[in-house]
Amino acid sequence: MADEKNEMTVERSVSDDNMADLKSLDTDALKLAEMGYQQDLKRNFSVWSVLGIGFSLTNSWWGISAALVTGINSGGPVLIIYGLILMCLISICVGISLSELASAFPNAGGQYFWANELAPRKYANFASYLTGWVAWAGSIFTSASVALGTASAAVGCYQLAHPDFVILPWHLVVAYQVINAFAFFFNCYGRILPTVATVALYTSLISFFVTLIVVPARAPTHQDAVFVFANFVNNTGWASNGIAFIVGLINTNYAFACLDCATHMAEEVHRPEKMIPIAIMGTVAIGFVTAWFYSVSMFFSMQSLEDLFSTLTGVPILQLYYQALSNTAGAIFLETMIIATGVGCLIASHTWQSRLCWSFARDRGVPFAGFLSHVHPKLDVPVQAHLVSCVIVGILGCLYLGSYTAFNSMVTGCIVLLYISYAIPVTCLLIRGRDNIAHGPFWMGPIGLFSNYVLLIWTLFTFIMYSFPSVQPVLPNNMNYVSAVYGVVAFIIAVDWFARGRKHYRGQAARHEDATLLREQEVVREHDVVR
DSSP states (O other): OHHHHHHHHHHHHHHHHHHHHHHHHHHHHHHHHHTTOOOOSOOOBOHHHHHHHHHHHHOHHHHHHHHHHHHTTBTHHHHHHHHHHHHHHHHHHHHHHHHHHHHHSOOTTTHHHHHHHHSOHHHHHHHHHHHHHHHHHHHHHHHHHHHHHHHHHHHHHHHHHSTTOOOOHHHHHHHHHHHHHHHHGGGGOGGGHHHHHHHHHHHHHHHHHHHHHHHHHHOSSOOOHHHHHHOOOBOSOOSOHHHHHHHHHHHHHHTTOOTTGGGGGTTSBSSHHHHHHHHHHHHHHHHHHHHHHHHHHHHHHOSOHHHHHHOTTSOHHHHHHHHHHOOHHHHHHHHHHHHHHHHHHHHHHHHHHHHHHHHHHHTTOSSSHHHHTOOOTTTOSOHHHHHHHHHHHHHHHHHHTTOHHHHHHHHHHHHHHHHHHHHHHHHHHHHHOGGGSOOOSOOOTHHHHHHHHHHHHHHHHHHHHTTSOSSSSOOTTTOOTHHHHHHHHHHHHHHHIIIIIHHHOOOHHHHHHHHHHHHHHHHHHHHHHHO
């Protein structure tokens, strides 16, 4: 009898220990089941690799380098130096708004899932559907802009080495397609992605420090503080310096775009309700420090601002390197580090856009949802969603033909469309009431409320002001075509909604029913494993 009691005690002890271990391992899967989703992807990412994905994509100092061509004429050093400070403050508010929702609802769907949970039941499905499409479109335009910025840097290096070479649009398109295809393969193997993300993070930081040290050290002369902190340039044709400054803000805004990237990795990291906010806010902090000090250092090292406006390379930052080093090979080496950073940025963007497409397809938000929602069992990545997204990015490259006007429109499109995708769930949150949801570990109270309003106001501001043409007088070859981008995106969304989405989209009610079933399955699975 005593032996039987001892056996029962030991069995109960082992059972309790197994249950404790299981709960610690599967808590994230259980939370996901409560949202109506299965754990399809492995949680291979650490907080550092998620931060690597987030920062590699936002990569503020690289964004300043790549988009300098669109901002250097609209304010010069003043725009960059003070625009970065302004955009950092706004991005803190955006980051807080996203982090609160990511902490309360950690899901790879990100903003489209939040909209579905928070919107009034009558409008929940369309609000979620609209948010998902706008977010995915924004991610596609982001990848296109990154690919074009990196391609411009590569072709610019060739032109610097061959002064007689004249850059034509098709040169940029070819480089664009090669870089897009090269970055594609890194997202085909799930096991290596965390390592790739970490390597991309360190590549960016090493490139930053090398450039920060070498350029000022080798520059023959240095500008004074007045040039760096008080020199405003307006070559836009706008009579108002204020309008010129606002139009140029696209440059510094681009340096803080895509802050939602980490939220779409919520199903690939443990304790996402804590890790995702760390990644988002860390991205803003690292982004500002690197971008601001980089910009100050570069402007102090600049020899001639006019040469940057007229450089035959089409890459102002490359011309700045050449001015400072007076050496072609040295300038190309530094620009090669920019290119390597840009490739890491594009890999992160591919990861982000594929997760958005895949998660949205799970809820039948896009055509061919069954195909796009598939996760390859051996590669552990949504290969089809990744492939289709990259093909669309490739098509965009053919359409734009590498013009600066096209680049500016892509940059503007990715910025504003993403802000709209953030604004929809935040608006739903305010309508529902911030205290009427279960808060996550990251919750800022009144500061969060203030941040929500800043996000909404800034979204409206950018939607209007970033649609202005960058230069005057307006001609077909310098027109800001972002309004046409909005129209095309809206048309696609409307057609798909009425033709398919309103009938087949898995919205709030269906997902909550599935959540009940999945919770029961998780409980049964736990019981079977323990037994």
